[in-house]
Amino acid sequence: MILKKRSKSSKNWLKRNFNDPYIKERNKKKLRSRSWFKLKEIDESEKIFKKGMNVIDLGSNPGGWSEYTLKKIGKSGKIFACDILPMRFLKDIVFFCGDISNSDFLKKIFLFLDKYSWNVVMSDISPNICGYSVIDNSNMFKLSNIVLKISRHVLSNNGYLIIKLFQGYGFNKYMKKIRNIFELVKIYKPNASRVNSREVFIIAYGCKK
Numbered sequence: 001m002i003l004k005k006r007s008k009s010s011k012n013w014l015k016r017n018f019n020d021p022y023i024k025e026r027n028k029k030k031l032r033s034r035s036w037f038k039l040k041e042i043d044e045s046e047k048i049f050k051k052g053m054n055v056i057d058l059g060s061n062p063g064g065w066s067e068y069t070l071k072k073i074g075k076s077g078k079i080f081a082c083d084i085l086p087m088r089f090l091k092d093i094v095f096f097c098g099d100i101s102n103s104d105f106l107k108k109i110f111l112f113l114d115k116y117s118w119n120v121v122m123s124d125i126s127p128n129i130c131g132y133s134v135i136d137n138s139n140m141f142k143l144s145n146i147v148l149k150i151s152r153h154v155l156s157n158n159g160y161l162i163i164k165l166f167q168g169y170g171f172n173k174y175m176k177k178i179r180n181i182f183e184l185v186k187i188y189k190p191n192a193s194r195v196n197s198r199e200v201f202i203i204a205y206g207c208k209k
């Protein structure tokens, strides 16, 4: 039998995950994602979700954020989730599989979204990361601009947007844009977000129409 030697980076990855308290807790609670803890922290700080709300989850796979939100909004609320990848079935949510940067897919989801009013748009979308921050950020901001377009289209005046962004190239420009569209804008770095990660979450409230 030939045993393959593990590379240094895969050893580091295993070590980091093995020691990660959020991964241990995720496994214990049988949650779909580690990101579940980030949304929980954001919600506990900002008190966003209420019973009966209608929520859009963009980049929803594997379903941790939808899972958290379902419990908070109860049966009287609604969740629309979408991802470029298929997502394991989650009862009581409407899921569309597709790429939000595809204009035909956008038309298709607007046909559904326009039938209801929406209180929250949340996006934990991450494009495939290549490691070059300029390329990764410009891909991220391309998708983030589409999230803004969707938010402006569907959100009521007292709606919330929660969106993950990467700090660095393009960040300030995007923040300026978001501040022009929303009344209140906060930057939040949850404890569950890895310290060496450039990700932060923006919580924006009050869409100016």
Ligand SMILES: C[S@@+](CC[C@H](N)C(=O)[O-])C[C@H]1O[C@@H](n2cnc3c(N)ncnc32)[C@H](O)[C@@H]1O
Binding pocket: 032, 033, 034, 035, 036, 058, 059, 060, 061, 062, 063, 064, 065, 066, 082, 083, 084, 085, 098, 099, 100, 101, 124, 125, 126, 127, 128, 143
């Ligand atoms: C970090 S994961 C989301 C985790 C999720 N919030 C959870 O708690 O389970 C980011 C997701 O964004 C999705 N994504 C990336 N690009 C996308 C695109 N263009 N359209 C839709 N989804 C996309 C990825 O497929 C991936 O599943």
